[in-house]
Amino acid sequence: MSEDKTLFQKIIDREVDADIVYEDDQCVAFRDINPQAPTHILIVPRKPIPTVDDIEPEDEELVGHLFTVASDIADEEGLDNGYRTVFNCGDDGQQTVYHLHLHLLGGRQLSWPPG
Numbered sequence: 001m002s003e004d005k006t007l008f009q010k011i012i013d014r015e016v017d018a019d020i021v022y023e024d025d026q027c028v029a030f031r032d033i034n035p036q037a038p039t040h041i042l043i044v045p046r047k048p049i050p051t052v053d054d055i056e057p058e059d060e061e062l063v064g065h066l067f068t069v070a071s072d073i074a075d076e077e078g079l080d081n082g083y084r085t086v087f088n089c090g091d092d093g094q095q096t097v098y099h100l101h102l103h104l105l106g107g108r109q110l111s112w113p114p115g
Contacts, residue, residue: 008044008099022073026065029073029104038107039077043069049100052089066102079106086114 010016011030018030021041032040043066049055055063067085074083083106088095 006048006097006099008042008097008101009048012044012046021076022069024069026062027069029069032103036103037105037110039074039079039083039105041070041073041077041104043073043102043104045100050098051095051100052087055100070102070104073104074106077106082106084110084114 005013005015007016011018011020012028018033020028020030022029022043025046027043027045029041029043032042045059045062045066047059047062049059070083070085083104086103086105087100088103
């Protein structure tokens with residue numbers, strides 16, 4: 001990959017340290033450095049997909065896998081009362097790193113609407 005790697009790709013490639021809580025051949029999950037809830041974990045596919053708008057039909061299984069991983073991590077984190085999963089997309093959606101990532105938030109009562 002070029003020097004234009006995203007921060008998340010650098011974490012996946014172990015060029016930047018992160019508190020990794022899970023990884024497999026399809027994704028890596030790590031704690032957000034600016035948590036918005038007591039549990040705030042990012043689940044990032046190894047495949048560099050910039051945004052939700054860039055998901056292709058062949059990515060359906062991968063995206064589904066991110067949700068399965070989120071459920072497993074939520075169980076491991078003890079989020080028995082519930083949690084939220086979020087994809088941000090684009091500037092208006094507050095996406096700050098253009099490498100698809102699923103936020104897993106929990107550990108407190110979350111408000112609605114979110115922002």
